[in-house]
Amino acid sequence: MELKEKISIEDINGESVRIRLVEAENYKKSAFTHYLHNNKNGVSRFYKKDAVSYVKDLLANKNPEERITNKVAEKALQYYLFNFKNNVPFPEPKNPKFKFIDLFAGIGGFRLALQNIGGKCVFTSEWDKYSKQTYEANFGEIPFGDITKDITKSFIPDNFDVLCAGFPCQAFSIAGKRGGFEDTRGTLFFDVAEIIKKRKPKAVFLENVKGLRSHDKGKTLETILNTLREDLGYFVPEPQIINARNFGVPQNRERIFIVGFRNDLGIEKFEYPKAINKKPILSDILEKEEVSVKYYLSDRYLNTLKNHKARHASKGNGFGYEIIPEHGTANAVVCGGMGRERNLLYDHKLTNFKPITNISSEVNREGIRKMTPREWARLQGFPDDFRQVVSDAQAYKQFGNSVAVPAIQAMAKQILKTLKK
Structure with a gap:
């Protein structure tokens, strides 16, 4: 119809x-x-x-x-x-090796990673309108909307190999219950589980925040694993926390990876990817030329940050802004102001100190600035030809919410390797 x-x-x-x-x-x-x-x-x-x-x-x-x-x-x-x-910057491979779907797609971190190893994306969904703009600009495809709606699910094709989802973390009501499929109703994981139940992909690849392991005293993760193993019929090894820093980006970003293989495939063992030898540092991703004065902090804002940090330090807390040395590693980039304030840096290349935004004081002369959206993109492993078509505010949010592409790609390689065996 x-x-x-x-x-x-x-x-x-x-x-x-x-x-x-x-x-x-x-x-x-x-x-x-x-x-x-x-x-x-x-x-x-x-x-x-x-x-x-x-x-x-x-x-x-x-x-x-x-x-x-x-x-x-x-x-x-x-x-x-x-x-x-x-005019598509990142088209699918000419001779795809496998098919996957991209749920909670954001700006396409999963898609980029799996395309890089020969995957063909056959369905994608994302509800945020600005993320959809970025996704379309880079992949030439507009994601479907809200995955909780039946009409969205009705477009999902059959016979794809891998389901990818970086779904938000939500608590489940499992008091007095067995902690399985029915107990996930009302959460976004339920929609993922419902799709798995109906389409039965060969493999499932889920990513979430590190805190999922302890979320709701461990009940949330327990319910997810019970649902995948007992109700949906997948072999699921113990989830592992992976740090993106071990896969080529100078960012401490720990995320939990959950992988599952359909039981009828006979897979009983899975090896998580091993860290690479390269130890990246911040200077690897920094702009080589002078950046706009708009990325430099005003004196007033910088003093506010210093006073805020001093107040917490007097109470024995470690909260506050942080300046990352060029040979150091960035903190995890996240959406929101603290994602930027905990990843400040020194950059003395600025020659034009005339403000171009409505700040109420002078630009600081200490050379302290926040990273640019492009630098955040590099911290997440996105190539420089990845198009930014939204405002800086939206770009920070999008890259902060994204997955780290190299870590996802390393994991996807292991999934594909296991499926081939």
């Missing part, structure tokens, strides 16, 4: 019908880009009907006097296939 037909009659006179029409248009646009990216691998059939509908709407808007048929729209859709990849 076409998306517009899914709107219920009782909503016709309400505001919700306009919102749902907009949502329907967004879904069709996502289906259109997914169709273009999957026209050669058989997955396109999951997206074709709404892709044709989207093109039909485009043609009707451009040619209001003409009657646009599905046949005309299908021909136009084939025309798009010749041109859509001309």
